[in-house]
Amino acid sequence: MRLGRREPRARATRPGSGVQRPPNPAADWAADQVAGVRDDPLRRIALLARTYHGPEGQAPRHLPFRRAAMSFMRWQARRGVLNSLSSQPPGSRWWRAVNDRLLYDGCEAMARSGGVPGEPSSPAVVLWTAFIHHPTARNWYRAHNASIVSGYLDNRELAEQEPMPERFFLNVALLRVLYTHALVAAPKLALGRLAVLGRFLGDPRLGMAGVFLSLGRVLPDRYPPAAELRAYLAHEHRLGRMLDYGVIQPRLQLLYEWSAHELGLPGLRDLVHDGNPVYAWSYQDRDVWSPPAGPLPRLLGRLTAARP
Known part of the structure; x- marks a missing residue:
């Protein structure tokens, strides 16, 4: 993506925030890019892909990292949430807003790396800039997850408007991306005595990360969900259920607290309570997070118990 130069507008508005800001050419350019693709899911995907090519169209060290991000966005497009x-049916205001934030932050960081001025x-833009300069797995997760978590925090009112099954799955999506980050950056927290496997399993450049980030067998195929939540839980893929309840759920409080510090977003701590996700979700309904009965979840929990 080659950057064009232009005079900045008088004021710029960041997607999803509604907050007006002083003139900022890099931010203005990013806002224009997102506005131009907002109602076309395929163009959203194309814009995301271009950000990994860098401002001059050549960034071979960054390209492998787009694998996980592209896979997840293609799934969102197929599901219809970005419509x-x-x-008919319309997309999701919440999913669109969070996706706007991811695209916006990446575009702004790329513009700044290409010489467009602006603070x-x-x-999250600072973290994307760090990734551009030093493309490592940990830096990618910090940037990507800072954008995603910021989108969650900025759009809680929209999340509250989603159907109950969707609100449950918003929490599942969040805990999955946080956990996959921990595989790379805090493997003892993520896998305990199996920590040596963490960086391999979580590397976004490799296919194994898709096992953890894939939500196609967890969330409904189409939006909005048509069935009751219990129906979806009854048909949840066994591997995903073991991952969520046997491995991730026992360390959820620690995971959110670690992620809040790692990303510099203390508000993330408010999205979990006593080890239960509470994003647009009542703590009184925490029974849905109870692990399934049986020896396998308990065995997984013991094998992967978090270690200091």
């Missing part, structure tokens, strides 16, 4: 609000509009 325009005038489509970073958010901590």
Whole structure:
């Protein structure tokens, strides 16, 4: 993606925030890019892909990292959550807003790396800039997850408007991306005595990360979900259920606290309570997070218990 130069607008508005800011050419350019693709899921995907090519169209060290991000966004497009609000059925205001944030942060960081002036509009842009300069797995997760978590925090009111099954799955999506980050950056927290496997399993450049980030067998195929939550839970893929309840759930409080520190986003701590996800979800309904009965979840929990 080659950057064009232009005079900045008088004021720029960051997607999803509704907050007006002083003139900032890099932020303005990013806002224009996102606005141009907002109602076309395929163009959203194309914009994401271009950010991994860098401002001059050549960034071979960054390209392998787009694998996980592209896979997840293609799944969102197939499900229909990124459809325009005038489509039938319309897309999700929440999913669109969070996706806007991811695209915006990446575009702004790329513009700044290409010489477009402007102070970073958010901590996530700083982390994306760090990834651009030093493309490592840990830096990618810090940047990617900072954008995603910021999108969650900025759009809680939209999340509350989602159907109950969707609100449950928003929490599943979040805990999965946080856990996959920990595989790379805090493997003892993520896998305990199996920590040596963490960096291999979580590397976004490799296919194994897709096992943890894949939500196609967890979330409904289409949006909005048509069935009751219990129906989806009854048909949840066995491997995903073992991962969520046998491995991730026992360390959830520690995971959110570690992630809040790692990403510099203390508000993330408010999205978990006593080891139960509470993003747009009542703590009183925490029974849905109870692990299934049987020896396998307990065995997985013991084998992967978090270690200091």
